[in-house]
Amino acid sequence: xxxxxxxxxxxxxxxxxxxxxxxxxxxxxxLAGAASAISxxxxxxxxxxxxxxxxxxxAPSGGGIARDQGVFVFxxxxxxxxxxxxxxxxRSKLSDVGCFASEVFEPTDADIAAFxxxxxxxxWVGPFGEPIDAFDIxxxxxxx
Amino acid sequence: xxFASKPTGDLVFDxxxxxxxxxxxxxxxxxxxxxxxxxTAADALVPLLQALTGCTVLGYSASYGSRDTAPAxxxxxxxxxxxxxxxxxxxxxxxxxxxxxxxxxxxxxEEGLIDVENSDVAAFLxxxxxxSSIFRGVDASDIVSVRSAYxxxxxxxRRQLPSGRSAFGG
Numbered sequence: 001x002x003x004x005x006x007x008x009x010x011x012x013x014x015x016x017x018x019x020x021x022x023x024x025x026x027x028x029x030x031l032a033g034a035a036s037a038i039s040x041x042x043x044x045x046x047x048x049x050x051x052x053x054x055x056x057x058x059a060p061s062g063g064g065i066a067r068d069q070g071v072f073v074f075x076x077x078x079x080x081x082x083x084x085x086x087x088x089x090x091r092s093k094l095s096d097v098g099c100f101a102s103e104v105f106e107p108t109d110a111d112i113a114a115f116x117x118x119x120x121x122x123x124w125v126g127p128f129g130e131p132i133d134a135f136d137i138x139x140x141x142x143x144x
Numbered sequence: 145x146x147f148a149s150k151p152t153g154d155l156v157f158d159x160x161x162x163x164x165x166x167x168x169x170x171x172x173x174x175x176x177x178x179x180x181x182x183x184t185a186a187d188a189l190v191p192l193l194q195a196l197t198g199c200t201v202l203g204y205s206a207s208y209g210s211r212d213t214a215p216a217x218x219x220x221x222x223x224x225x226x227x228x229x230x231x232x233x234x235x236x237x238x239x240x241x242x243x244x245x246x247x248x249x250x251x252x253x254e255e256g257l258i259d260v261e262n263s264d265v266a267a268f269l270x271x272x273x274x275x276s277s278i279f280r281g282v283d284a285s286d287i288v289s290v291r292s293a294y295x296x297x298x299x300x301x302r303r304q305l306p307s308g309r310s311a312f313g314g
Contacts, residue, residue: 001224001244001245001246002215002218002224003218003222003223003224003245003246004218004219004220004221004222004223005223005304005306007223007224007225007303007304008224009224009225009227009243009245009246009298010245011242011243011244011245012242012243013242013272013279014240014279014280014281014282014284015278015279015280016278016279016280016284017280017284018179019278020178020179021153021178021179021208023278024208024278025147025149025208025210027271027277027278027279029145029147029210030271031268031271031272031279032145032147033145034264034267034268034271035244035268036145037264037267037268038228038244038247038248038251038262038264038265038268039222039228039244039245039246039247039248040218040219040220040221040222040223040246040247040248041218041219041222041224041245041246042212042215042216042217042218043145043212043215044211044212044215045209045210045211045212046147046209046210046211047207047208047209047210048207048208049205049206049207049208050179050182050183050205050206050207051203051204051205052183052186052203052204052205053202053203054190054201054202054203057200057202058200059162059200060160060161060162060198060199060200061162061194061198062161062162062198063197063198064161064196064197064198064199065161065162065163065165066159066160066161066163066165066166066167066199067165067167069167070196070197082172084169084170084171085169085170086169086193086196086197087159087161087167087168087169087197087199088159088161088167088196088197088198088199089196089197090196090197090198093196111192111195111196112196114192114195115189115192115193115195115196118188118189118192119171119189122185122188122189123173123174123177123181123182123185124171124172124173124185125152125172125173125174126152126172127152127172128151128152129151129152129172129174129175
């Protein structure tokens, strides 16, 4: 919700488990309307999140650190590319041949190929909804 | 209000490396995808991510969003720090809280309580508590009634301070 000065604040609640997303958003928007009648602020954005915690968990097997990001670039039929950064990609998967050795991940690595193939063949799309057609390249980027 | 769904939903994975640092991986799915289908596709990515990274995937969350494409102007004098705090009774005897930023003076009583007899407040409470409502406590327990409702101020953050506050040369 946003006030006259442009400052924003959240209104949070919990939902009945397994509520379908469309029904959830409909009721949340309705609640936002009811809230705007008793508030001087205006609702600008609503969202519903569904969380999964994976149990039981195994310890990290090691080999990658979270600061090393693998930036996977995918192309679509339009000129827009989709980028999916993956934290902690192992440096052992970097290519050791070619102009960008040690910067670009080896596309023929089994794990790199399996992940990129799953993204291309799965439900995943670009941020604006454009279908993902093919895997282009993956390179290393360090983040803070 | 004229809310329109975003074209895509977001799926975010939470990863943990062997040093204890956390990382994120984010992907997008068509907004019409059901939660069950998103979770099925996410489950397929989990072992692939763990093999790529050596990290443990702690979990993931799927978010569906909608935004108002024609928002009205906020009321003059509205401030998000001025909150209406609603405390609800749950079926399991615990309580749940919900804050409404920028609570209107018109729905407050002199002592700072929220007037639950006010028609707009009653409509808000009905939306949260009624039998057809999907809202629950954080542990999924049913919300059964309102326990208390009052005005509550939160500290102003540095970013929320007025921009012209040094105009007097101090």
